[in-house]
Amino acid sequence: MQALTPPPVRLSEQLGESIEERIVTGVYPPGTRLDEQELAESFGVSRTPIREALIQLASIGLVEIRPRRGATVPEMAPDRLCEMFEVMAELEAMCGRLAARRILPAEQARLLEAHQACEAARQAGDPDLYYQLNEVFHRAIYDASHNGFLAEQATALHRRLRPFRRLQLRVRNRMNTSFSEHAAIVEAILGGDSEKAGSVLRAHVIVQGERFTDLVATLRQMHNPPEAELAQAGT
């Protein structure tokens, strides 16, 4: 009852989402200079909405704007990613603790439903579907925390980490272990065990960060000649 009015939304927001999409999907890899004119032509609009979109993306950390020097996709050093996963883990843990104490019957049903949907995707061996349903699962927990602000923060960070999370599920057996972790999470939340829910969720997220770090370290070792620390613009 809201999607009927076609586009009551600013163009700059749509552009922001499109650019975000291009960033997280790797069309604009880290370090890319985002030329306003190029983007404008590429989308067939003027520079104005492009600028607004970039400013918005900059304020959530997805691009970096340096005065008089334009926008670039930030490099996302592995260290920083670890930090972000560390915070994400804590936010999820907090959601879990609160959810265990506050979840309502209807939300319990939603959570179980999402969990069972994940099970189906796992059995089907479909990582992409699992990835998608996994988001629904986690969002159900966010909502069950009954802290709207927390849910927003968690969602925002979740989105930002999306591209890095996505790599994980291809790793051997990740989907299976993820699912069994989910089972423990559901049990703790439905059982009202606040601390358990928090610690299990924290571990569930942290392990992703660690796995990703390992992955990066491996890739780094492969790509880099012994010492190459000065990454300026792909040199």
Add this chain to the structure above:
Amino acid sequence: MQALTPPPVRLSEQLGESIEERIVTGVYPPGTRLDEQELAESFGVSRTPIREALIQLASIGLVEIRPRRGATVPEMAPDRLCEMFEVMAELEAMCGRLAARRILPAEQARLLEAHQACEAARQAGDPDLYYQLNEVFHRAIYDASHNGFLAEQATALHRRLRPFRRLQLRVRNRMNTSFSEHAAIVEAILGGDSEKAGSVLRAHVIVQGERFTDLVATLRQMHNPPEAELAQAGT
């Protein structure tokens, strides 16, 4: 060696800060419509940088932009404020836990220094000074967590809650109890007691949220005839 180049900063950013200042200091109370032209004239600039500033403020939640309807200062329902304090408490707790494990000698010195400065302000009975030094104290903890992303998040939320926090210190004896809580925090962090540091910091922040809620409830009861829920524009 960087503050010499006078203003290598976008005008829209400065405007954003000015507008933010006006919002948090109550010049633009919640519910205010922010007319772009008015703001532009008020600052002596064109609408363009004003728009950019508003978009940036909107993306951090300080203003609300509805398409084709302009920007307003969001109402900040007491419920939402409680939620924000709840999250703030957890972020600070996390900073504390990490700081207790990771703090370096130089940072220990900084923390003690900030603590002692607060002591001076307390003895002088200067709430404004205490308020300021309190920020330094907390920032020292953020930094000692050695998680730059966490520190940024905590700082951002801290800023956003600033206006509400500020009211607290006028409450009878709040400065004294705040200071003794600080002492416990310092002891836990320097003692390396991670869990203690977290729980003490959480309580330190939560109590502010609760006190604020009480305050709001009191004010609400005073101002409102039995049922007045429709607050549109100061009617």
Add this chain to the structure above:
DNA sequence: TGAACTATTCTTGTATACACAACATCGGTT
């Protein structure tokens, strides 16, 4: 007299134009 429709006005959203700073290239000097 009240309600609904229409026209006007006002504000936002987008495009275009202009100014100025940063980078690059080239020429001169030590």
Add this chain to the structure above:
DNA sequence: AACCGATGTTGTGTATACAAGAATAGTTCA
């Protein structure tokens, strides 16, 4: 030959102009 300075070009930052949607007021009809 290498370094420093001047000039041109590119692209960001701001201002202005224009278009479209929303709010409002006025009018007309029941």
